[in-house]
Structures are given as C-alpha cells and as structure tokens.
Amino acid sequence: MTQNSFDPKAFRTALGTFTTGVTIITAQAADGTPVGITANSFNSVSLDPPMVLWSLAKTANSLPVFTESKHWNVHVLSVEQEALSGRFASRGEDKFAGLTLDDGITNAPLLPGSTARFQCRTAFMHDGGDHIIFIGEVLGFDQSDLPPLVFQSGQYALAARKPREEVRLTQSEPPPECSYTEDLLGYLLGRAHFQMVNRLKGLLDEQKLAQEQFFILSVLCIRDRMTLSEINEYIAYTGYSVDENDMQVLTDGGHVVIEQDRYRMTADGREASLHQIAHAKAIEEELVEALGQGDAMALKLLLKRLIERTDPGLPDLWAVSS
Amino acid sequence: MTQNSFDPKAFRTALGTFTTGVTIITAQAADGTPVGITANSFNSVSLDPPMVLWSLAKTANSLPVFTESKHWNVHVLSVEQEALSGRFASRGEDKFAGLTLDDGITNAPLLPGSTARFQCRTAFMHDGGDHIIFIGEVLGFDQSDLPPLVFQSGQYALAARKPREEVRLTQSEPPPECSYTEDLLGYLLGRAHFQMVNRLKGLLDEQKLAQEQFFILSVLCIRDRMTLSEINEYIAYTGYSVDENDMQVLTDGGHVVIEQDRYRMTADGREASLHQIAHAKAIEEELVEALGQGDAMALKLLLKRLIERTDPGLPDLWAVSS
Numbered sequence: 064m065t066q067n068s069f070d071p072k073a074f075r076t077a078l079g080t081f082t083t084g085v086t087i088i089t090a091q092a093a094d095g096t097p098v099g100i101t102a103n104s105f106n107s108v109s110l111d112p113p114m115v116l117w118s119l120a121k122t123a124n125s126l127p128v129f130t131e132s133k134h135w136n137v138h139v140l141s142v143e144q145e146a147l148s149g150r151f152a153s154r155g156e157d158k159f160a161g162l163t164l165d166d167g168i169t170n171a172p173l174l175p176g177s178t179a180r181f182q183c184r185t186a187f188m189h190d191g192g193d194h195i196i197f198i199g200e201v202l203g204f205d206q207s208d209l210p211p212l213v214f215q216s217g218q219y220a221l222a223a224r225k226p227r228e229e230v231r232l233t234q235s236e237p238p239p240e241c242s243y244t245e246d247l248l249g250y251l252l253g254r255a256h257f258q259m260v261n262r263l264k265g266l267l268d269e270q271k272l273a274q275e276q277f278f279i280l281s282v283l284c285i286r287d288r289m290t291l292s293e294i295n296e297y298i299a300y301t302g303y304s305v306d307e308n309d310m311q312v313l314t315d316g317g318h319v320v321i322e323q324d325r326y327r328m329t330a331d332g333r334e335a336s337l338h339q340i341a342h343a344k345a346i347e348e349e350l351v352e353a354l355g356q357g358d359a360m361a362l363k364l365l366l367k368r369l370i371e372r373t374d375p376g377l378p379d380l381w382a383v384s385s
Numbered sequence: 386m387t388q389n390s391f392d393p394k395a396f397r398t399a400l401g402t403f404t405t406g407v408t409i410i411t412a413q414a415a416d417g418t419p420v421g422i423t424a425n426s427f428n429s430v431s432l433d434p435p436m437v438l439w440s441l442a443k444t445a446n447s448l449p450v451f452t453e454s455k456h457w458n459v460h461v462l463s464v465e466q467e468a469l470s471g472r473f474a475s476r477g478e479d480k481f482a483g484l485t486l487d488d489g490i491t492n493a494p495l496l497p498g499s500t501a502r503f504q505c506r507t508a509f510m511h512d513g514g515d516h517i518i519f520i521g522e523v524l525g526f527d528q529s530d531l532p533p534l535v536f537q538s539g540q541y542a543l544a545a546r547k548p549r550e551e552v553r554l555t556q557s558e559p560p561p562e563c564s565y566t567e568d569l570l571g572y573l574l575g576r577a578h579f580q581m582v583n584r585l586k587g588l589l590d591e592q593k594l595a596q597e598q599f600f601i602l603s604v605l606c607i608r609d610r611m612t613l614s615e616i617n618e619y620i621a622y623t624g625y626s627v628d629e630n631d632m633q634v635l636t637d638g639g640h641v642v643i644e645q646d647r648y649r650m651t652a653d654g655r656e657a658s659l660h661q662i663a664h665a666k667a668i669e670e671e672l673v674e675a676l677g678q679g680d681a682m683a684l685k686l687l688l689k690r691l692i693e694r695t696d697p698g699l700p701d702l703w704a705v706s707s
Binding site for chain 1: 391393395396397398399400402403404405406408425426427428429430431432433434435436437438440461467500501503509511512513514515516518520523526527528533535537538540541542543544545546547548549553554555557558560562563564565566567568569570571573574575576577578579580581582583584585586596603606607608622623624655658659662665666668669672675676680681683684685686687688689690691692693694695696697701702703704
C-alpha cells in the first residue's frame with residue numbers, strides 16, 4: 064500500500080492523520096502593524112534551554128514580518144477560539160479587529176482566551192522545503208484551564224481522554240452462548256441514562272411525583288397550555304404515554320390547572336419544575352467536574368451527533384409555537 | 386499570569402496542552418540492530434518537496450543510530466497501538482520482540498497496524514537546545530483507516546470530531562422563564578437512549594414483547610435460572626420492576642419455563658434474545674458508520690467513565706455466579 068508517487072493531496076491527507084492542537088502565532092511588523100496566522104505545525108523542541116518550533120510557508124504574506132521581527136507569540140487555542148482560528152487562517156485583512164490584547168514581554172501581539180501561550184525570541188531559522196522552520200527560545204509562558212482545541216484529518220475536534228487503565232464496568236466476560244456485552248452502545252446509553260434518572264429520583268420522591276409527571280412538567284415548562292394529546296406528542300419519544308390519571312396527580316398537587324382542555328402550569332408547578340432542572344444541573348456540574356470540562360463537552364457533542372443520526376423526526380419542543 | 390522563571394515542570398505542563406498524535410520512529414543500526422522510540426514531536430514541514438520533522442533528546446541511547454543512519458520511518462500510531470507506544474517509550478531492551486515487520490523502501494524497520502507511515506531519508510539535522518531536530522525527505526508513505534491515537538496533557542486520548550457547523554437539535558432558545566435546554570446532559574442521555582430503544586421497538590413488536598420482557602430476556606441470556614426477585618435486582622437500575630404477569634407473557638410465549646421458582650430460558654427464548662442482540666448490534670454498526678469509528682470509540686469510552694462515576698453500586702450482571 065506504499066505510495067511512491069507524491070500525489071500532494073494523498074500526502075496531505077496522510078499527514079493530517081497526525082493529530083495536533085491549533086495555534087495562532089503573532090508578530091509585529093516594523094511599522095507597528097500586527098500580523099498573525101493559524102498554524103498547527105507547532106511543537107516543543109527543548110526543555111533546557113526552553114525552545115519551541117513551527118513552520119511557515121515561503122509564500123505566506125506574513126513571511127517578511129516573521130523573518131524580520133525578532134519576537135513572536137504562540138497561542139495554543141482553546142475550544143472557545145474555533146472562530147478565531149478560522150479568522151487567522153484566512154487571508155482577510157483585519158484579523159485583529161475588535162480584539163483586546165494583553166501586555167506581553169515583547170511587542171508581539173498577545174491574545175487572551177488561549178489554553179497556553181509562549182512568548183518567544185527567534186533562535187534559528189532553517190530551510191524546510193517550501194516552508195521556513197522557526198525555532199524560538201521561550202521567554203515567558205502561561206496557561207489557563209480552558210480545554211484545548213484539536214485538529215485531526217482536516218476537522219476540528221475535542222479530545223476524550225483515555226485513562227491509563229481500560230475502563231471496564233465488569234471484570235467478567237459474558238457466557239459463550241450470549242454475546243450481550245457491556246460494550247454494546249445501546250446498553251451503555253441505557254445504563255448511563257438510568258443512572259442519571261436515579262440521581263433525580265430522590266427529589267421526585269420528595270415531590271411525590273413519578274417520572275411521568277417529571278416529563279409532563281418538563282414539557283409544560285418549555286411550552287405551556289397544551290392539550291393532553293399535544294403533551295403526548297412531545298413525550299412519545301420516551302416510550303411513555305400519559306393519560307388523565309397522570310394529569311390528575313398534577314392537578315391534585317396544585318402543579319397544573321386545566322382550562323378548556325388545555326393544561327396550564329401554576330406557579331407551584333413551575334417552581335417544582337425549576338427545582339428539578341436545578342437539581343439536574345447540579346448533578347451535571349458534579350459530573351463535569353469528575354470527567355473534566357473537555358471530556359464533558361466531547362460527550363455532549365457526540366450525543367448530539369448520535370441523536371441527529373437516530374432522530375425519527377421528533378417535533379421540536381423548543382420551536383416557537385404557532 | 387506569565388511565568389518568567391522556568392520551572393521545568395510548569396513549562397512541560399504548558400507545552401503538553403498542545404495536543405499531538407503519537408509516533409514511533411525507527412531506524413537500523415550499522416550492525417543490523419533495530420531501534421525505535423516513541424515521539425510526539427513529529428510534524429509536517431513541506432509538501433513540495435515532501436518533508437517532515439521530529440526531535441530527539443541528545444541524551445537518548447538511540448541518538449547515535451539516528452544520526453548515523455540515513456533512513457528512518459515514522460509510524461503515526463492508531464488507537465490499537467497504545468501498548469506499543471508504551472513499549473517504545475520505555476528503556477527496555479527487546480522492543481521489537483514478537484513484532485512482524487513489513488517490507489519497506491529502506492532498511493529501517495516498518496511496523497504494521499499504524500494509521501499512517503512515512504519512510505524518510507535525513508535531509509538536515511539541526512541543533513535544538515537539549516534535542517536534535519531531524520528533518521527528513523519523505524520517500525514513501527501509506528495510510529490505513531484505523532483511528533489515530535491522541536496525546537494531550539500527559540494522557541492518551543481519542544478525538545471527538547467537531548462538525549463545521551455547531552450541532553443544534555433545535556433552532557430556538559427556551560423561553561426565559563424556563564432554563565431547560567437541549568444542552569442538559571440528562572436530556573441528551575435520555576433522548577439518545579430512547580431513540581435507540583425506539584429503533585429496537587419494531588423487532589419487539591414483531592416478537593410481541595414489551596420493553597420489560599426485553600430486559601428480562603437480556604438478563605437471563607447472561608445469567609440463567611434466576612428467581613423473580615433476583616431478576617428484579619438486575620433490572621432495578623432501569624426503574625422498571627417486573628412481576629409474575631410480566632413473566633407470564635414469556636412463559637405463554639414459550640420463551641422461559643419455571644422450575645422450582647427459578648426461570649430458565651428455553652431454546653426459543655434464547656433465540657429471541659440473540660435476535661434482539663443481533664438487531665442492537667446492527668443498529669450500532671449503522672451508527673458507527675455514521676459517526677466514524679474513532680468518534681464511536683470516544684463516545685463509548687466517555688459513557689463508561691460517566692457510568693463509573695454515577696454507579697450507585699449496581700450488582701455485576703456478568704460476574705460469575707457463586
């Protein structure tokens with residue numbers, strides 16, 4: 064499968080499988096104009112003395128500034144800087160418009176909001192084919208808690224960290240006659256969901272409400288004054304279907320009132336629902352803490368993509384009602 | 386927050402926020418001995434001529450071999466090569482033990498199972514502080530479909546790719562009086578789970594079974610001959626509780642028989658259960674195809690970590706029964 068002919072596209076694709084972070088590298092021209100480019104060719108070189116490197120295309124407009132300027136700053140971009148990455152990757156003029164700069168050690172522009180920053184002085188420049196390799200001595204650096212943006216095979220990504228030990232929920236293999244393993248996505252989704260629901264259950268018990276009532280209140284919280292059949296339209300995807308008896312629990316509890324076949328949430332009902340949401344958010348915060356912010360973002364992103372792919376065409380609960 | 390004093394540990398930590406792939410770089414000593422090291426300092430340099438670079442500590446045992454040998458191979462490791470990464474990162478002697486090598490263009494060892502490989506000839510070597518920077522001309526390359534291994538902040542990781550457009554399930558914001566958004570992890574887990582269940586529902590309808598029976602058969606498939614209360618122990622986490630009526634559906638359907646208070650699966654019952662598992666696996670394969678293998682692995686990994694963190698102490702269904 065070795066390719067000796069250098070189809071540039073195939074070569075670029077193969078190189079792209081090497082995952083990288085994304086950086087913006089900035090410098091100041093002699094006339095004071097700030098320049099900056101998005102680069103993923105950054106890497107560390109030396110700890111002592113502290114040195115890093117990156118490379119820039121010989122055809123880049125900003126090449127003269129970077130070769131003449133003694134100083135440049137590397138910004139390891141955070142997940143919140145994807146738009147900035149796009150802006151500095153384009154040939155647009157006003158890349159720094161609207162950006163507030165931090166004070167740096169040198170005159171090179173220092174952008175806020177990154178995961179890490181390295182303020183450098185050019186140590187060497189080397190020829191690297193159609194690029195120039197810049198090797199810099201690091202004069203100063205800093206780091207934030209923001210999860211870093213990742214780039215792989217031409218796409219932005221988030222990193223889902225792998226613990227040193229493989230995560231296994233059971234230590235045993237399934238019996239040979241049954242291939243139902245803990246690795247089945249359906250099982251993992253179900254168990255993760257049920258364990259979340261169980262964490263909410265204590266509150267629902269206190270509120271003397273079952274899961275059905277939780278679903279109803281959640282739906283009414285977003286979209287009030289619905290008939291029973293409308294409520295069921297939005298709940299149908301859960302496999303649950305609610306009836307007048309389920310609603311009766313809520314009217315008896317003072318959570319909803321019925322007005323001309325439509326159920327309306329009372330102030331008490333809204334309070335109960337907001338209490339549930341606050342509880343769900345508290346559970347979530349605890350989990351984000353445990354998983355790490357980057358991993359939690361990755362999980363949500365992947366769940367949304369999964370939901371998109373398996374959506375049977377559910378009505379949009381949040382859509383403005385007609 | 387800028388640090389000017391170079392605490393080497395803080396500097397290394399800041400550098401580590403720049404995500405990278407993981408490579409193994411190999412060469413052959415003059416006496417024929419193969420050498421190889423794990424490196425994440427790899428990066429692309431030039432497309433025309435095709436060039437890549439990486440750097441090696443001046444203290445590395447293998448430095449003389451790499452400086453004397455004209456040729457070396459870069460292997461961009463796949464997620465399946467994490468153990469190999471560990472092996473080549475250590476100072477152990479017999480790194481190549483048990484490995485079958487592929488035939489390469491040069492005499493440098495060529496390992497199988499990588500995401501991409503680059504066979505190179507040294508073009509330049511440059512001083513880089515405590516490292517030597519190797520710049521190589523790429524003589525040949527190849528690529529597989531295996532998702533690449535990722536390294537970030539001292540941990541292995543998987544990449545969860547972000548589509549160009551933000552994934553949004555709804556185009557609308559929730560009303561101001563309700564903060565229940567599509568971004569709530571509990572909602573995403575629930576919806577993802579229910580949508581998976583709904584995909585299985587067609588088969589269950591055909592089999593004239595409800596979700597309760599699906600749970601019972603799944604449990605008996607892994608661990609047969611249980612009493613009703615034992616079955617309920619394993620189902621409890623779903624929030625469902627089954628009774629004799631639910632079991633009656635299965636005995637009537639010929640799926641289980643009861644023997645001294647214990648339920649045993651019949652051949653028909655096992656067949657129905659295996660059919661369900663096969664169906665669940667087919668749904669999963671479709672989703673893995675849609676998400677990509679790497680993203681599917683990342684999703685499973687994150688779900689397992691979430692389940693671990695929220696596990697109320699469920700009995701291990703797969704554990705060998707006493």
